[in-house]
Amino acid sequence: MTNGSGEIAPILQIRDLRTSFVTSAGIVRAVDGVSFDVRPGEIFGLVGESGCGKSATCRSIIRLLPSHATTEGEVLLNGEDLLTAGAEAMRQVRGGEISMIFQDPMSALNPVLRVGEQVAEAVQAHRGVGRRAAWARALELLRLVGIPAPERRLREYPYQFSGGMRQRVLIAIALAGEPNVLLADEPTTALDVTIQDQILKLIVRLQRELGMSVILVSHDLAVIAHVCQRVAVMYAGQIVEQGEVRTVLRAPRHPYTMGLLASLPGIGARERYLQPIAGAPPSLLDPPSGCRFHPRCTYAVEQCRSWTPELLPVGPGHGAACWRQDAIRARVETTRIAVRETA
Amino acid sequence: MDKLGFLGRRLLQLVPVAVGITIVVFLMLRLIPGDPVRIILGSRATPEAIASLQRSLGLDKPLWEQYILFLGNLARGDLGMSLLYRQPVRALVLERLPATLWLVAYSAVLAVAITVPLAIVAARRKDRAVDQVIRGGTLLTLAMPSFWVGIIFMMFFSLRLDIFPVSGLGEGVRDRLYHLFLPSLTVALSLSAILIRSLRSSIVAVTLADFVDTARAKGLTERRIMLKHILRNALISTVTILGVNIGFLIGGTVVIENLFAIPGLGALMLSSISGRDYPMVQGITLVFAVLVVAVNILTDLTYAIIDPRVRL
Numbered sequence: 001m002t003n004g005s006g007e008i009a010p011i012l013q014i015r016d017l018r019t020s021f022v023t024s025a026g027i028v029r030a031v032d033g034v035s036f037d038v039r040p041g042e043i044f045g046l047v048g049e050s051g052c053g054k055s056a057t058c059r060s061i062i063r064l065l066p067s068h069a070t071t072e073g074e075v076l077l078n079g080e081d082l083l084t085a086g087a088e089a090m091r092q093v094r095g096g097e098i099s100m101i102f103q104d105p106m107s108a109l110n111p112v113l114r115v116g117e118q119v120a121e122a123v124q125a126h127r128g129v130g131r132r133a134a135w136a137r138a139l140e141l142l143r144l145v146g147i148p149a150p151e152r153r154l155r156e157y158p159y160q161f162s163g164g165m166r167q168r169v170l171i172a173i174a175l176a177g178e179p180n181v182l183l184a185d186e187p188t189t190a191l192d193v194t195i196q197d198q199i200l201k202l203i204v205r206l207q208r209e210l211g212m213s214v215i216l217v218s219h220d221l222a223v224i225a226h227v228c229q230r231v232a233v234m235y236a237g238q239i240v241e242q243g244e245v246r247t248v249l250r251a252p253r254h255p256y257t258m259g260l261l262a263s264l265p266g267i268g269a270r271e272r273y274l275q276p277i278a279g280a281p282p283s284l285l286d287p288p289s290g291c292r293f294h295p296r297c298t299y300a301v302e303q304c305r306s307w308t309p310e311l312l313p314v315g316p317g318h319g320a321a322c323w324r325q326d327a328i329r330a331r332v333e334t335t336r337i338a339v340r341e342t343a
Numbered sequence: 344m345d346k347l348g349f350l351g352r353r354l355l356q357l358v359p360v361a362v363g364i365t366i367v368v369f370l371m372l373r374l375i376p377g378d379p380v381r382i383i384l385g386s387r388a389t390p391e392a393i394a395s396l397q398r399s400l401g402l403d404k405p406l407w408e409q410y411i412l413f414l415g416n417l418a419r420g421d422l423g424m425s426l427l428y429r430q431p432v433r434a435l436v437l438e439r440l441p442a443t444l445w446l447v448a449y450s451a452v453l454a455v456a457i458t459v460p461l462a463i464v465a466a467r468r469k470d471r472a473v474d475q476v477i478r479g480g481t482l483l484t485l486a487m488p489s490f491w492v493g494i495i496f497m498m499f500f501s502l503r504l505d506i507f508p509v510s511g512l513g514e515g516v517r518d519r520l521y522h523l524f525l526p527s528l529t530v531a532l533s534l535s536a537i538l539i540r541s542l543r544s545s546i547v548a549v550t551l552a553d554f555v556d557t558a559r560a561k562g563l564t565e566r567r568i569m570l571k572h573i574l575r576n577a578l579i580s581t582v583t584i585l586g587v588n589i590g591f592l593i594g595g596t597v598v599i600e601n602l603f604a605i606p607g608l609g610a611l612m613l614s615s616i617s618g619r620d621y622p623m624v625q626g627i628t629l630v631f632a633v634l635v636v637a638v639n640i641l642t643d644l645t646y647a648i649i650d651p652r653v654r655l
Binding site for chain 2: 062064087091092093094095096099100102104107108109110111112113118121122125126157159170173174176177
């Protein structure tokens with residue numbers, strides 16, 4: 001599939017997505033005008049601090065939000081808008097076209113049902129097969145996600161599984177309907193570091209074998225750098241920078257991304273000391289005017305207070321929502337020279 | 344199978360409970376202020392009559408010996424002779440037991456049948472009009488004494504509409520279900536008022552659990568999510584409340600049994616107390632105690648079936 005410009009048509013297009021929650025304190029705009037495309041067979045990263053709207057974005061895609069949430073915009077799956085789809089159409093999409101795995105595998109499985117039952121019912125929800133065939137398929141799925149002794153494990157309950165094994169079960173459940181898109185919402189955050197790596201490798205392997213697209217949500221840039229092709233950086237409910245992972249992480253063009261990288265050990269950090277971003281993320285109840293990052297931004301000038309920048313192209317397939325590109329480039333040049341001189 | 348082991352362990356734990364029950368029931372007669380024999384026979388009894396009753400009740404022997412005798416009789420299923428009916432207590436109790444068991448079981452089944460759909464509707468429409476009406480209804484039901492509700496039912500369904508009998512037990516299963524419908528419904532209503540409140544709030548709580556998101560994300564129908572995932576988890580706490588309340592119910596059907604003229608244990612208990620038929624009161628108390636314990640075991644077993652994590 002190609003469109004007019006010769007590029008591969010995206011499988012998922014998010015257009016001006018706005019999700020807000022009505023709370024007693026007021027309206028929380030968790031997602032505020034987010035747009036991005038996911039191409040077939042790519043791993044797309046969504047990165048940002050806690051509470052920046054990454055999870056809300058994912059949940060909005062398959063409309064897995066509490067009743068006090070409202071969602072506007074468009075979520076186009078192969079050109080069809082999911083936000084206006086009916087309940088039954090949406091049920092078929094969930095788990096069938098788009099699956100989701102969650103942050104906390106310890107609580108994401110039903111404690112009182114056998115693991116096999118929970119995998120098999122996902123199979124049955126999308127294929128007109130009987131119970132026996134569904135359990136047989138569940139066995140294959142457990143094998144696919146690398147669970148040892150799957151025959152025995154099928155008959156066990158979640159409390160008999162470790163965190164990593166539970167996340168594998170959840171991945172098996174997500175794969176049951178052979179989806180084209182997998183939403184992975186911080187799938188490794190709640191796990192031990194060694195297990196994190198195994199689960200990430202599993203997701204990458206399955207993505208390649210099954211040719212799925214994956215949206216990988218993480219607050220961990222190292223994870224994103226490791227597995228994603230493209231990335232969107234979110235701040236306070238908006239995407240502030242987006243592009244190829246290599247470009248965004250090597251040559252960030254938004255002060256927030258630069259700050260994130262400087263606060264990390266290892267990748268991209270040219271400075272000797274880690275530099276935390278000053279201040280705290282803003283409240284989504286009452287976000288700052290203009291550019292939402294301006295109160296914490298070292299590049300901020302007067303106009304940043306009043307004007308909201310849009311995502312502007314700063315390179316091939318690379319966009320940043322910041323006007324101070326000249327200042328950023330200049331600063332980057334001076335640091336490079338400084339680094340070269342000290343080296 | 345480990346459910347059987349669970350049951351075995353649970354039964355073993357009952358030994359001290361059983362001993363406790365026999366001691367309490369045994370002491371009931373002995374610890375009544377004053378001489379029970381005098382109370383039974385009245386103040387104008389002759390010393391010969393008192394001595395003879397003391398002998399026939401075994402009250403002239405030391406307490407420990409009386410207890411051993413009591414246990415021995417109990418082991419043989421002998422609960423003594425009713426003073427009022429001049430018949431073995433055991434036979435009388437066994438004759439009355441089925442009616443009470445029917446009433447309790449029927450009430451419990453009806454209560455569950457009323458509770459589950461209403462709690463689901465209330466929880467799904469939380470804070471909307473339907474929910475408010477159902478919750479208001481449970482409060483109203485709790486505030487109405489069951490004897491009064493029973494009378495209203497009788498007046499309306501039996502006397503005015505003439506679709507249910509006023510009293511009696513009926514013969515055969517179908518007829519019995521028909522006869523016991525109004526009394527059971529009366530009991531079930533007050534029971535379900537408590538259960539609906541409990542189940543509704545559990546459902547509301549479980550609905551927020553992460554595994555419900557998983558269930559929805561895998562594309563299950565809302566119906567299946569509710570019945571298979573939410574309800575089953577929400578029932579765990581409500582089963583406990585149901586068990587405790589059935590325990591209460593066993594000794595508490597007196598009012599309804601009297602109102603609907605059901606020849607059950609409650610009615611017998613009442614007449615035995617007022618007739619000072621101490622052996623009978625003792626026997627019925629023992630049966631009630633055993634039933635309450637049995638209900639508790641059933642509750643624990645249900646609990647273990649619903650929740651695989653439960654192990655003792």
